Amino acid sequence: MTELRLILGDQLNPEHSWFRQRSDRVVYVMLELRQETRYVLHHAQKIIAIFAAMREFARQLSQQGHRVRYVQLDDPSNRGSLTDNLDALIAHYQAVKFSWQLPDEWRLDQQLTRWATSCKVVTQSVDSEHFFCHREQVASFFGQRKTWRMENFYHEMRRRERVLMCPDGQPEGGAWNYDAENRKPWKGTPATPDDRRPVHNHEALWQSLTELEVPSFGEPHAADFRWPLDRQEALALLECFIRDDLRHFGQWQDAMHTDCWHLFHSLISFALNTKMLSPREVVSKAQAAWQNGEVPLASAEGFIRQVLGWREYVRGVYWAKMPGYRDNNFFNHQRPLPAWFWDANTKMNCMAHAIGQSLDQAYAHHIQRLMIVGNFALLAGLAPAEVHAWYLGIYIDAFEWVELPNTLGMSQFTDGGLLASKPYVSSAAYINKMSNYCSGCEYNPRERLGLNACPFNALYWHFFIQHQSQLAHNLRLSMVYHQLKKLSPQEQENITQHAQNLLIAIEKL
Numbered sequence: 001m002t003e004l005r006l007i008l009g010d011q012l013n014p015e016h017s018w019f020r021q022r023s024d025r026v027v028y029v030m031l032e033l034r035q036e037t038r039y040v041l042h043h044a045q046k047i048i049a050i051f052a053a054m055r056e057f058a059r060q061l062s063q064q065g066h067r068v069r070y071v072q073l074d075d076p077s078n079r080g081s082l083t084d085n086l087d088a089l090i091a092h093y094q095a096v097k098f099s100w101q102l103p104d105e106w107r108l109d110q111q112l113t114r115w116a117t118s119c120k121v122v123t124q125s126v127d128s129e130h131f132f133c134h135r136e137q138v139a140s141f142f143g144q145r146k147t148w149r150m151e152n153f154y155h156e157m158r159r160r161e162r163v164l165m166c167p168d169g170q171p172e173g174g175a176w177n178y179d180a181e182n183r184k185p186w187k188g189t190p191a192t193p194d195d196r197r198p199v200h201n202h203e204a205l206w207q208s209l210t211e212l213e214v215p216s217f218g219e220p221h222a223a224d225f226r227w228p229l230d231r232q233e234a235l236a237l238l239e240c241f242i243r244d245d246l247r248h249f250g251q252w253q254d255a256m257h258t259d260c261w262h263l264f265h266s267l268i269s270f271a272l273n274t275k276m277l278s279p280r281e282v283v284s285k286a287q288a289a290w291q292n293g294e295v296p297l298a299s300a301e302g303f304i305r306q307v308l309g310w311r312e313y314v315r316g317v318y319w320a321k322m323p324g325y326r327d328n329n330f331f332n333h334q335r336p337l338p339a340w341f342w343d344a345n346t347k348m349n350c351m352a353h354a355i356g357q358s359l360d361q362a363y364a365h366h367i368q369r370l371m372i373v374g375n376f377a378l379l380a381g382l383a384p385a386e387v388h389a390w391y392l393g394i395y396i397d398a399f400e401w402v403e404l405p406n407t408l409g410m411s412q413f414t415d416g417g418l419l420a421s422k423p424y425v426s427s428a429a430y431i432n433k434m435s436n437y438c439s440g441c442e443y444n445p446r447e448r449l450g451l452n453a454c455p456f457n458a459l460y461w462h463f464f465i466q467h468q469s470q471l472a473h474n475l476r477l478s479m480v481y482h483q484l485k486k487l488s489p490q491e492q493e494n495i496t497q498h499a500q501n502l503l504i505a506i507e508k509l
């Protein structure tokens, strides 16, 4: 009468109701799968982090008295694919029932659902008990709308969850959003925190992955591995962030600086996305810090908006619009990624820094992802499918349900404005204001034309000239098109010519 229960690599939540009772009739199945190492080229740290965290989760479950069947990548019984392994394990245990927590990725959801229809034992899927919204709720919220503005969704979530709300139903402080206070460049003060993530040595694991020829890129840093790998470590990191850094998060959340790659960001996304932490506890701790007078409202609100707002919102877009969303390409951009996306060997200091840091740390913060790398990709007309694969592979927190809407919808505008109200692009002026990248760059942020001119400048105007028919009617871009009109036809022609030359020489930028 055995029941098998599947735990996927991003379902490492020891608080799930499954684990409240122990039963000898239940076997928890955890699988290291070739298919998961191959669906995209992953950063080395992402592979180490997921396998190491899965192994630790299995160890802790066993220690608590649960029956666990953990199949390592090099286990002779490992069949490679998810469903082949499940068939074999059902037969081995003569199981009568198979249960799984709903996957967050469409790909795995389809695979499991299809397999379950032909499975000979009773099958059941259960909620992963992680998000604020159930899948059906988000799909119905988004399903019928032509545009899906995050701000409306966020207000609804604040009201529904009673987060930062006054008893009379108004937002605390009188405003829903304090973004205007969150746009300061960082000039060296206040001092940024030390890297307080835990330290692990995973050389043996890395060695075995190398021997098993698991493909990867980026720096493994296996001997000094810094990501939280279980709930205790994740909670400790969250506590440090709330106590010391949240107060600064709001004001400097958009800043970028060569002296500190993480600034005041929390670094909790891997722990959140693998469900070691719950978004409810993250939001409630941030709210409590404000209620106790430890952090300003703007910081608490700015941070809570990311977790209660953006994170749930992009998941809603994903489940409402997959699988078609993946194939949108509003601007029909087709240019391949330049080779320097894989080694950061470019003269553009901002790109070299953001990509170099991503290769080194498997991490870039939101504005580096959006306004440096994504900005360039959109201005240069890079193929969205290639951009998506790069983002899905490189970041420690990259799982398709959150990466895909952020990359394709928010950053590359491939849905033509369903998710974002205008393309997130800028010239060098914004990058120069929000970072110190330009001061160490071979290019001049103030020049538009000429050999030393910053490529972002000509590419920015070229983008709006080229896509005029698709964008000029957008009210949020009226200022841009007003400025463009002030440029003479000859000036516009010079910009177009220069931008096209830059794109021809893109590998050498």
Ligand SMILES: Cc1cc2nc3c(=O)[nH]c(=O)nc-3n(C[C@H](O)[C@H](O)[C@H](O)COP(=O)(O)OP(=O)(O)OC[C@H]3O[C@@H](n4cnc5c(N)ncnc54)[C@H](O)[C@@H]3O)c2cc1C
Residues within 6 Å of the ligand: 264, 265, 266, 267, 268, 269, 270, 272, 273, 306, 307, 310, 311, 312, 314, 364, 365, 366, 367, 369, 370, 374, 391, 392, 395, 397, 398, 399, 402, 403, 404, 406, 407, 410, 411
């Ligand atoms: C092009 C692009 C791709 C992205 N890909 C991913 C991805 O694969 N996985 C991922 O978790 N986030 C992604 N993001 C969102 C964001 O950049 C990361 O969540 C954040 O940088 C993680 O670092 P942190 O934990 O230090 O976050 P903090 O800045 O401290 O923010 C706190 C938390 O808020 C949540 N959050 C913030 N912004 C977003 C957002 N736009 N969407 C969803 N959650 C958000 C995250 O869970 C994050 O941990 C992407 C953003 C862009 C622009």
Ligand code: SF4
Residues within 6 Å of the ligand: 347, 348, 349, 350, 351, 427, 428, 431, 432, 437, 438, 439, 441, 442, 443, 444, 445, 454, 455, 456
């Ligand atoms: S000058 Fe241009 S390319 Fe160089 S760092 Fe500034 S924005 Fe980037």
